[in-house]
Amino acid sequence: MSAQPLPKDEVLATTTRKLPPPEKPSDVRRRSHVILSFWLIVLLLGLPIWWRTTTIYRADLPLQDMLDWADGKACRPVFPLRISIQATSFQDQEAQNLLRLTQHALDDLNDFAGHHLRLQLSDEEQESADNGSALTIRLTPGEGTTATLDPYEPILDITYPPNTIPSPTASSSPLATYIASQLRTTFAEEQATISYLLSTNSMPSEHRPLGLSPETTESLAKRTTRSVKYAPTYHLTFSLFTSGPLPSSWDIEGAIEEYMKPVLEVLSPIHNFTIDTQVQLYASPGVQNQVLNKEDLSSFINAAEWPLSPSIGGAPTINFIVFVGNQTITNPSQESATSQSWLIPQWGTVYLLSLPDDTTHVTAATLKQPLLTFTSHLLSLTGTPESGSLPLRLSTLARIRSADLLLRASSTLGSLARLAMALPSISIPSSVADGVTKTMSHLRLACDNLGGTEGLAHARIAEAEAERAFFEKSMVGQLYFPDEHKIAVYLPLLGPVAVPLVMGLINEIKAWRKRRREKAEKGAEKKEQ
């Protein structure tokens, strides 16, 4: 509009100017049909397409079940260990009685509901070994009451003086109490470890066992810190480092065969191992001191120059290093003693081997001590318990690992569920939902078989599936778009289209209302007339 007032005659001229011919009603109708069809296309075709193509696919996850697993509501980890008693010299009645009394004594001693020992009588000797029992007690009459663990098989040999057999009417018996306390000491470490595991995870407090002394907790914490995270396969790297040109070869194959293979074989139901070896000449350690103290040891490994991470395959590496040198380690706790090796938690072991200067070949016999050290360190790096006979330690390890895997898979499920809720813009492909279902079914199986051998297998699968579901490759990308970004994308696209559409609609509505008003006025005039 011009601000200047127009002269009068000009105003008159514009008003009297010829108006366009009035629109035909058919034209008006056609125009409204055109506008209507555009809007119909936008609403019925455009909107659904836009909706379909921009929504993020989120598979339905059983969120509540997943959280239940993570909170420990879905599974109450119980380890029913069956212990069979072999009492061939007993009469049936006596044996039953002893069993009942011992079970009573055990139940009285036990304060951790999750880990209970169930006794049973084994009638025939031959089936004792592989009927799923964790331990067999072999009762034999003897001079006094003694208990020894069989080193080769999970058998506890108990001798008893014949007069200690409880009479059928007795309500307690020293023999039963003795057996119970022996069993309890045998499984004390396992109980402590498992209850520690449960307590560090998010299990509800009523499942938590009480009464772990601070010292036990500390030593258990230390052990779990030391042990490597569970993996089905570990890669062992044996390295010979020497600061000079000699020795340049070693009989590591023979030494491993001799001093480590047996243990690896025993561990094979739980872990697989792959092995590689290397020799590095002119390798200088990170610390050059002749006498090493504890602080030096942590920087002894020359991480910058020693090729210690082969990254072969997908398995985590455990390093075993033999360094040829005559450095000594001072141990502040023991003044006179010097040691030659140290363990680095979750990483491996270093062994200082002092050799005569002109040694060119390290024989298997020389490697005996280092290899034996490595072997025992390997056991502690894998988290094997320290007390008891080897077969028992291994079966305990299997149980601890299955509990560990179960807890880890459960907590992964919980993390996934919380993430799915916290990040509404993350896409969840159907493979994740599949993984979750698989994880939960295997977790259920593992939970039901925790004491047995299948527990580990199921827990392993469950953990692998849970990890795969959580680390699903496609669940990434830009998760968060600020609103400004959305406007910046849509405005140039939709603005030019939307303006004529909206304006057309508004004009049309205005015209329609005007027509209606005119009609109403005309109607009123007619009535008046």
Place this chain on the structure above:
Amino acid sequence: MKLSSLLLPAALLATPALAEHTSNWAVLVCTSRFWFNYRHLANVLSIYRTVKRLGIPDSQIILMLPDDMACNPRNAFPGTVYSNADRAVDLYGDNIEVDYRGYEVTVENFIRLLTDRVGEEMPRSKRLLTDDRSNILVYMTGHGGNEFLKFQDAEEIGAWDLADAFEQMWEKRRYHEILFMIDTCQANTMYSKLYSPNIIATGSSELDQSSYSHHADNDIGVAVIDRYTYYNLEFLESEVKDTSSKKTVGDLFDSYSYEKIHSHAGVRYDLFKGGAEEARSRLVTDFFGNVQNVEVDSGKKGETTNSSFEEEMVKLSRTIAELHRRAEEQEAAERNATASANAKAGAEKKRPRQKKIQPVAKPLTDDNWWTKKIVGATALAGCAALWGLGSYLEGVV
């Protein structure tokens, strides 16, 4: 009363487990390419050199370099990168392991790295394989703005994306503690959105402040280092000489001043458990160094008994392995016997079963067939309706 007595030991149990970390990792990211951003690569490489000096092995350092300054044709000193005009230390050296280079440095790859959502084909050396006992140093540098950091002038990572990535790490227990350090313009806005616990964050400049370079090398022709990184390095070089240094993170932060950096460096403690006090008491080497808590074996005195014990163990396991093998052989023999019996029985059964499989002319998937039919019918009907509508309108007009 009873409840509290139940809960208390549990709470006591949970705390000592968190006390210590067992591994140190570093994620060092430069996000800009092109010659005039020489200083950003020098920043990252000097931090890389420092963490390596303090003992973090290459396998635990993830280095992201979008460009190769050492081989840039405009580099007057080919094959080298310097972060100081005195050119005393060649940062490129002869021992450098770049994990992500060139166009691999993208927002997506960075988030994938943090959250470990990578494919099977990704080698272990390019993954951040941390666990709940790992301390991580995350250092980033490049060109940024309010709540974003540009990657290669092509895309940007928002403060929200970063916060969500850290949260995913925390949910999956992928870190123990994180020191997040960023040197870019308006750097402090980048950590303002973080919400996961146990993170100490520090940045070079506030909102609407630029982060300046320290000095230029006239022969190289561009600025060689940023101020904030320069003074961090100065502290690390002069105060943290080796891993036994007892300097704390608080000491490092106190060394920042406006006079030196020419912008207000910021620190964020509130995410850290125990707040500022606890966070400031962390050692610098907890993040920049690799301090391992070694366990020295007992001395010579115990060794003799120990070795015999170990020998015993090896012997034992050999026997056990032998026993296992024998048991397995026996089992296998039994299984073979039953299997052969089964096979005979199965062979007889098999023949009639094979007959059942007959070719039937039928669509492969039953359920899809109907939906496809319906979709087709609807499409046809829709076309007919459109045509009808058109002709109707024509008729009306």
